[in-house]
Structure formats: C-alpha cells, structure tokens
Amino acid sequence: MNKVLIRGFEIYPDYLPKEVQSDLVDALRSCLMTAPLIRPVTPRGKPMSVRMSAAGAYGWISDRKGYRYEARHPSGVAWPAIPKILLDVWTELVPEARRPECCLINWYADSAKMGMHQDSDEADLSQPVLSVSLGDDALFRMGNTTRGGKTESVWLKSGDVVVMRGSARQAFHGIDRIKPNNSALLADGGRINLTLRVVT
Ligand code: SIN
Ligand code: MN
Numbered sequence: 001m002n003k004v005l006i007r008g009f010e011i012y013p014d015y016l017p018k019e020v021q022s023d024l025v026d027a028l029r030s031c032l033m034t035a036p037l038i039r040p041v042t043p044r045g046k047p048m049s050v051r052m053s054a055a056g057a058y059g060w061i062s063d064r065k066g067y068r069y070e071a072r073h074p075s076g077v078a079w080p081a082i083p084k085i086l087l088d089v090w091t092e093l094v095p096e097a098r099r100p101e102c103c104l105i106n107w108y109a110d111s112a113k114m115g116m117h118q119d120s121d122e123a124d125l126s127q128p129v130l131s132v133s134l135g136d137d138a139l140f141r142m143g144n145t146t147r148g149g150k151t152e153s154v155w156l157k158s159g160d161v162v163v164m165r166g167s168a169r170q171a172f173h174g175i176d177r178i179k180p181n182n183s184a185l186l187a188d189g190g191r192i193n194l195t196l197r198v199v200t
C-alpha cells in the first residue's frame with residue numbers, strides 16, 4: 001500500500017480500485033435517495049458552494065443556527081447507514097479508532113471549493129478523520145494547527161484516501177478548486193468527498 005505523508009496528513013493514492021469506486025457510487029446514490037443533497041448556508045447566511053448530505057448516526061449541518069451534528073436530515077428522516085465499503089476502509093486504515101458515527105457526503109460541482117477550516121465540531125478530537133475522494137481531481141491545501149502560515153497542496157484523485165490523525169487532526173485544510181471533467185466515474189461530472197468521523 002502506497003502512503004505519502006505531507007505535513008502530518010496521511011495520503012493513500014489510488015487506495016480504492018475502480019470497480020470498488022463504482023460500487024461505492026451506487027451505494028451513495030441509494031443514500032441520497034433517502035437523504036437528498038442540500039445546499040447549506042453559513043451561520044451568516046452565505047450559501048456554500050458545496051452540496052451536502054450524510055450517512056450514519058449523525059450528519060453535519062450548517063445553517064443560520066450554526067454548525068452542529070444532527071441525528072436527522074432537515075427533512076426529518078434519519079440518515080441512511082454508512083456504506084459497508086467505507087466501514088471496511090476505516091477498519092483497515094484506522095483500526096485503533098472507535099466506529100465512525102458520521103459520513104459527510106460533499107458534492108462539488110465544477111466551480112465549488114471549500115475554504116480553509118479545522119474539523120472541530122466533534123466531542124473527541126483524539127479520534128481520526130478519514131476522507132475518500134471520488135470523481136474529478138481536487139486541489140487539497142494543508143496548513144497548520146493555527147490559521148495562516150506556510151501551506152502545501154496536493155491534487156487528490158478519484159480513489160485516494162486521506163487520514164487526519166495526530167498533529168494533522170487539528171490542522172487547517174481546504175479545497176482550492178476542482179479540475180472539471182477529468183474523471184469518468186460520475187455520470188454528471190463533479191467530485192464527491194466522503195468524510196468519516198466519530199462525533200460523540
Ligand atoms: C472537508 O475538509 O470537509 C472536505 C475535504 C475534501 O473535500 O477533500
Ligand atoms: Mn474538513
């Protein structure tokens with residue numbers, strides 16, 4: 001298994017074979033039938049460019065009331081179960097961790113991006129975060145545990161997995177841009193990022 005370490009971020013290039021990626025996309029389509037993608041707004045009311053849904057016991061929500069985890073989709077339905085393919089990746093790469101309680105599903109259209117941020121809404125920050133990329137390439141920027149300072153970037157490709165634990169768990173990170181239409185995985189183009197987390 002190939003592993004690259006950048007600023008404490010563990011990157012596993014080509015971790016998921018193509019046929020597993022396709023099976024995962026099928027599983028996600030079924031998740032999104034239960035819990036459709038929504039366009040969140042920031043607590044200040046600015047629409048985010050990424051569309052979101054979730055699977056698992058909790059989903060991450062951003063709206064006028066703030067950032068938080070909720071046990072239900074805004075429609076009132078419970079979130080669907082986390083696809084088994086993802087639970088297996090979690091067990092293989094972070095065996096020391098508790099079971100993931102949230103799989104955030106982020107969908108990036110061609111012009112979508114995500115500003116530099118820390119993942120810090122979880123109760124136990126000793127637990128890792130694991131992210132899976134599907135579809136078009138994305139420029140992932142990695143920084144420091146405080147805002148600003150030197151950063152490094154890497155293009156994440158379909159099937160790549162990133163683990164944030166140890167010093168990288170609280171490091172700032174974001175997506176600068178997507179490379180439109182460079183992957184054939186998603187029929188309608190774009191990129192999906194899946195983030196597995198322990199919430200409680
Ligand atoms: C995130 O940090 O929430 C998403 C990262 C990514 O899209 O790769
Ligand atoms: Mn994040």
